Amino acid sequence: MTPPLLGGVEEVASSASLLASSTSVESVCENGSAELKERNYMGLSDSSSSGDSSAISAVTGESKTSLNLKATELRLGLPGSQSPERNSDLCLFASTQLDEKPLFPLHPVNDNHGSSMPKNLLLGNKRGFSDAMDGFSEDKFTSESEVNAMLSPRSSQNLGLKPGSILENLSSQPVKAKELVGQKPAQERPLVSSDPRSNNRSSANNSTVPATKAQVVGWPPIRSFRKNSLATLSKNTEEVDGKAGASALYVKISMDGAPYLRKVDLRNYSAYKELSLALEKMFSCFTIGQCGSHGTSGREMLTESKLKDLLHGSEYVLTYEDKDGDWMLVGDVPWEMFIETCKRMRIMKGSDAIGLAPRAVEKSRNKN
Amino acid sequence: MNYFPDEVLEHIFDFVGSHKDRNSVSQVCKLWYRIESYSRQTVFVGNCYAIGPERVAERFSGLKSITLKGKPHFADFNLVPPDWGGFVYPWIEAFARSRVGLEELRLKRMVVSDESLELLSRSFPNFKSLVLVSCEGFTTDGLAAVAAYCRQLKELDLQENDVEDHRGHWLSCFPESSTSLVSLNFACLKGDINLPALERLVARSPNLKSLRLSRAVPLDVLQRILIRAPQLLDLGVGSYLHDPDSENYNKLVTAIQKCKSVRSLSGFLDVAPHCLSAFHIICPNLTSLNLSYAPGIYDNELIKLIRHCHKLQRLWILDCIGDKGLEVVASTCKDLEELRVFPSDPYVGQAAVTEEGLVAISRGCQKLNSILYFCQQMTNAALITVAKNCPNFVRFRLCILDPTKPDAVTQQPLDEGFGAIVQACKGLKRLSLSGLLTDQVFLYIGMYAEQLEMLSIAFAGDSDKGMQYVLKGCKKLRKLEIRDSPFGNAALLMDVAKYETMRSLWMSSCEVTLGGCKALAKRMPGLNVEIINENDQMEFVGGCDDDRQKVEKMYLYRTLAGQRRDAPEFVWTL
Numbered sequence: 006m007t008p009p010l011l012g013g014v015e016e017v018a019s020s021a022s023l024l025a026s027s028t029s030v031e032s033v034c035e036n037g038s039a040e041l042k043e044r045n046y047m048g049l050s051d052s053s054s055s056g057d058s059s060a061i062s063a064v065t066g067e068s069k070t071s072l073n074l075k076a077t078e079l080r081l082g083l084p085g086s087q088s089p090e091r092n093s094d095l096c097l098f099a100s101t102q103l104d105e106k107p108l109f110p111l112h113p114v115n116d117n118h119g120s121s122m123p124k125n126l127l128l129g130n131k132r133g134f135s136d137a138m139d140g141f142s143e144d145k146f147t148s149e150s151e152v153n154a155m156l157s158p159r160s161s162q163n164l165g166l167k168p169g170s171i172l173e174n175l176s177s178q179p180v181k182a183k184e185l186v187g188q189k190p191a192q193e194r195p196l197v198s199s200d201p202r203s204n205n206r207s208s209a210n211n212s213t214v215p216a217t218k219a220q221v222v223g224w225p226p227i228r229s230f231r232k233n234s235l236a237t238l239s240k241n242t243e244e245v246d247g248k249a250g251a252s253a254l255y256v257k258i259s260m261d262g263a264p265y266l267r268k269v270d271l272r273n274y275s276a277y278k279e280l281s282l283a284l285e286k287m288f289s290c291f292t293i294g295q296c297g298s299h300g301t302s303g304r305e306m307l308t309e310s311k312l313k314d315l316l317h318g319s320e321y322v323l324t325y326e327d328k329d330g331d332w333m334l335v336g337d338v339p340w341e342m343f344i345e346t347c348k349r350m351r352i353m354k355g356s357d358a359i360g361l362a363p364r365a366v367e368k369s370r371n372k373n
Numbered sequence: 374m375n376y377f378p379d380e381v382l383e384h385i386f387d388f389v390g391s392h393k394d395r396n397s398v399s400q401v402c403k404l405w406y407r408i409e410s411y412s413r414q415t416v417f418v419g420n421c422y423a424i425g426p427e428r429v430a431e432r433f434s435g436l437k438s439i440t441l442k443g444k445p446h447f448a449d450f451n452l453v454p455p456d457w458g459g460f461v462y463p464w465i466e467a468f469a470r471s472r473v474g475l476e477e478l479r480l481k482r483m484v485v486s487d488e489s490l491e492l493l494s495r496s497f498p499n500f501k502s503l504v505l506v507s508c509e510g511f512t513t514d515g516l517a518a519v520a521a522y523c524r525q526l527k528e529l530d531l532q533e534n535d536v537e538d539h540r541g542h543w544l545s546c547f548p549e550s551s552t553s554l555v556s557l558n559f560a561c562l563k564g565d566i567n568l569p570a571l572e573r574l575v576a577r578s579p580n581l582k583s584l585r586l587s588r589a590v591p592l593d594v595l596q597r598i599l600i601r602a603p604q605l606l607d608l609g610v611g612s613y614l615h616d617p618d619s620e621n622y623n624k625l626v627t628a629i630q631k632c633k634s635v636r637s638l639s640g641f642l643d644v645a646p647h648c649l650s651a652f653h654i655i656c657p658n659l660t661s662l663n664l665s666y667a668p669g670i671y672d673n674e675l676i677k678l679i680r681h682c683h684k685l686q687r688l689w690i691l692d693c694i695g696d697k698g699l700e701v702v703a704s705t706c707k708d709l710e711e712l713r714v715f716p717s718d719p720y721v722g723q724a725a726v727t728e729e730g731l732v733a734i735s736r737g738c739q740k741l742n743s744i745l746y747f748c749q750q751m752t753n754a755a756l757i758t759v760a761k762n763c764p765n766f767v768r769f770r771l772c773i774l775d776p777t778k779p780d781a782v783t784q785q786p787l788d789e790g791f792g793a794i795v796q797a798c799k800g801l802k803r804l805s806l807s808g809l810l811t812d813q814v815f816l817y818i819g820m821y822a823e824q825l826e827m828l829s830i831a832f833a834g835d836s837d838k839g840m841q842y843v844l845k846g847c848k849k850l851r852k853l854e855i856r857d858s859p860f861g862n863a864a865l866l867m868d869v870a871k872y873e874t875m876r877s878l879w880m881s882s883c884e885v886t887l888g889g890c891k892a893l894a895k896r897m898p899g900l901n902v903e904i905i906n907e908n909d910q911m912e913f914v915g916g917c918d919d920d921r922q923k924v925e926k927m928y929l930y931r932t933l934a935g936q937r938r939d940a941p942e943f944v945w946t947l
Contacts (some may be wrong), residue, residue, distance in 0.1 A: 037582075175725065223450035223856070224831070225716060225747060225774050230533040230561065233640075234666055235717065 253343060260321075260352035261290050271344045277336055283321065288352060325350045377405075383412045388859075392417045404564060411435050418442070419851075419876050421459060421483065425934045426467035432694025438477035438502075439464075445879050445928050446829070447854055448482055449507060450766065452881060452926070456941045462489040463939075469496035477502040479526075483506070490515030494522035503530035509535040513564065519545035524548070528556040538564030545570035554578040558585035560609050560640060560666075565589050576601050593621050599628035605761075607661075608632070609640035626651045634902075639663035639689075642669055649678050657736075658682030663689040665715045676701050677925040686710045691717040692725040692747060701728035703737025711743040716774060724748050724774050728755035728781070735762035743768040750781035751808055760797035769794055770805035776832040776857075780810035786810055792817035795825075805829040815839035816871055819846025827852040837884075840864035844871055847937030854879040862920075869896050876947025877930035888920035890927055894947035902947045903927040 443459025861884030
């Protein structure tokens with residue numbers, strides 16, 4: 006069961022030019038007050054940080070001209086927060102929860118009456134850069150907010166060091182308007198340091214593999230000893246218990262030309278078709294880049310069929326490395342056997358795959 | 374009473390066990406103070422900075438056992454920087470100097486160095502028992518010193534400590550003549566263990582009642598140990614990886630059958646997910662079961678095991694047991710008093726239990742008085758039902774993984790649910806809140822939670838009023854810890870004298886400002902008001918700016934020892 010995301014808003018990814026993300030989120034801003042403003046990464050919205058707003062941003066139908074840089078955003082959601090694709094829950098929820106408290110404000114939230122700058126609430130998005138700049142001058146306390154501390158895997162040290170300054174409290178007055186997130190908290194320093202990784206996070210918009218969950222410092226309140234132990238233990242158990250049983254079977258997937266690899270849990274799928282669809286979605290961002298660079302309608306919305314064509318065309322071939330260390334073509338053996346023998350996968354350029362198929366076919370013939 | 378000789382009074386005081394009662398006794402008159410002080414053997418110091426060790430040694434000249442707690446509770450969750458403090462060395466040194474006849478040392482959340490362990494082992498010839506919970510700073514070398522030099526050691530209990538493993542042979546440092554061991558728990562150690570030394574140690578310890586092994590102890594060694602020590606009451610299995618068809622496994626089954634006395638079972642740190650059935654035979658005797666470190670056990674295996682545990686009083690498990698599993702617990706474990714359900718995947722943030730599991734438990738386990746429950750969601754209706762079914766809660770800790778999640782059905786705040794809990798459970802001493810909460814819940818807490826001693830608040834409340842309700846209403850409050858809630862100076866300064874009736878107050882990511890903290894410190898010299906200023910967030914400038922400068926982390930506590938001298942740079946005591 007997917008937990009509904011409380012009060013979260015992801016930015017709308019409209020016509021993705023550079024980076025395709027899947028379905029965009031539209032969170033409806035019902036409160037028509039001036040507090041709800043659109044924001045985006047570049048702060049291109051015209052409702053810039055005015056003094057009275059309580060930094061709600063409802064992002065509706067983002068202008069087509071703005072670059073969707075959502076994919077490059079560092080997502081900082083609470084544990085349990087979803088990546089932008091799970092939109093329907095989000096939308097419904099968002100529209101009915103006007104009075105909900107913000108889940109996880111990065112900065113103190115101001116009411117209409119506050120004269121200080123609009124505080125920005127975090128829920129998985131960063132604040133527009135210009136907003137961040139505005140925020141800096143007025144709010145000295147948060148000028149160095151280390152929101153970045155929450156990005157999980159490498160942040161285990163950060164968690165200890167960086168304070169919960171990120172987790173600033175709500176304003177003392179009840180917040181009336183719904184606090185949606187669109188603002189990204191100022192992250193100058195963290196941005197710099199995390200740039201190489203931000204791209205990794207960006208394609209965390211995938212629906213099959215859970216996005217790297219950001220963490221709130223010290224939440225959930227479990228002793229760090231226990232947290233660390235469980236992390237190690239479950240990892241070990243996975244390794245030990247590769248077969249029979251319900252544990253996950255993660256394999257790495259690389260794609261030629263992509264800057265980083267992905268991992269999928271093969272147990273999530275029951276057939277090749279599902280896997281293939283998932284991989285298409287996962288690696289679409291890279292293919293689009295290719296598409297653009299090859300001159301084919303760079304700014305068009307990339308449809309799934311086009312993607313399929315791309316992948317099923319002579320462009321790419323899906324291969325895997327089996328237990329013997331040989332590279333095989335995916336699809337030859339029954340799914341169950343595939344799961345058991347597959348150690349990792351590679352999406353090869355068609356040109357590289359020449360000669361692979363016949364050998365693979367021969368090998369599986371020998372096996373059978 | 375004044376006409377009784379001192380010895381009679383002393384004898385009468387022997388029957389007064391609890392610290393609170395003894396503290397009360399000591400306040401009756403000077404005579405009673407004097408007698409109670411020299412006759413008290415077990416001393417409890419809830420905050421190691423509240424008093425200096427010399428003063429403790431001086432007052433309690435008959436001291437044999439001391440319990441010390443160091444860091445604030447939220448240090449467990451990485452909210453306190455590592456060098457904050459809580460060093461045990463000054464205590465051991467002072468006691469050694471004062472020639473205290475120390476026999477037992479119990480520490481929680483303290484920094485224990487190898488030097489302190491060595492000093493400890495050499496300074497107290499009658500030393501018998503060392504219990505370290507959530508401590509850090511020592512290595513297996515320190516343990517080796519304890520093993521080697523504490524000739525009368527009965528108990529070495531290491532719970533959830535962060536120990537640097539030097540792969541030394543600390544276990545072989547127990548002298549061959551040492552036969553006094555009653556309790557040995559090294560489950561938290563991560564490194565290799567000298568297995569033959571362990572077996573020999575167990576073999577020569579006829580009084581061994583409690584043994585908790587680490588992951589480094591494989592199944593065959595466990596089997597041999599069980600043969601040697603069938604008298605065990607408390608067993609912590611280390612590694613439980615095996616092949617169910619093997620010879621070793623059959624031997625294990627035989628060995629377990631002989632352990633009729635085992636009442637408490639834990640561990641399974643490395644576990645093959647099936648075949649816990651070897652332990653089914655001892656399950657009917659178990660009163661305590663802790664499988665919270667065994668994520669590899671499947672829920673159906675867990676359930677099969679639990680079906681045999683009719684006498685269970687204490688259960689710690691992972692949420693992979695699911696709501697259905699909790700229903701089985703509810704129908705099987707009628708004597709259950711304490712339940713803890715931990716999330717099996719704390720990073721992903723999805724728990725496999727919901728309010729249904731909790732309600733099922735409350736229906737089946739009428740004796741339940743202590744719960745720690747990590748769940749995916751909760752509803753007011755469920756909490757109200759639980760309150761009705763189980764009015765005996767002494768500790769109630771609920772953690773919804775999404776910290777401001779409202780009622781999953783009505784989307785309302787969970788004020789009413791928690792309100793029902795505090796209203797029904799008249800004996801509630803400890804409460805942890807989570808979920809979407811407004812000031813209303815604090816109004817209820819202030820009104821009803823008369824016995825409440827410890828309250829943990831996170832991401833809750835709307836205004837200063839919330840905290841004010843609590844401070845006004847909870848007369849017995851001792852520890853209050855708050856994070857990420859909108860309470861500011863007005864609440865902090867409302868009743869400054871109250872803090873001297875409490876052990877400590879923690880506030881982080883709230884609205885209190887430096888000005889407020891300074892004002893408090895000025896009015897209450899009997900408190901240490903510490904500001905934890907990591908990464909130079911704040912500048913210690915005077916003037917009106919203080920009122921705009923929010924304090925990220927504040928920890929205040931009453932103390933007779935004045936400002937502590939071991940505070941690191943980033944801690945300012947105002």
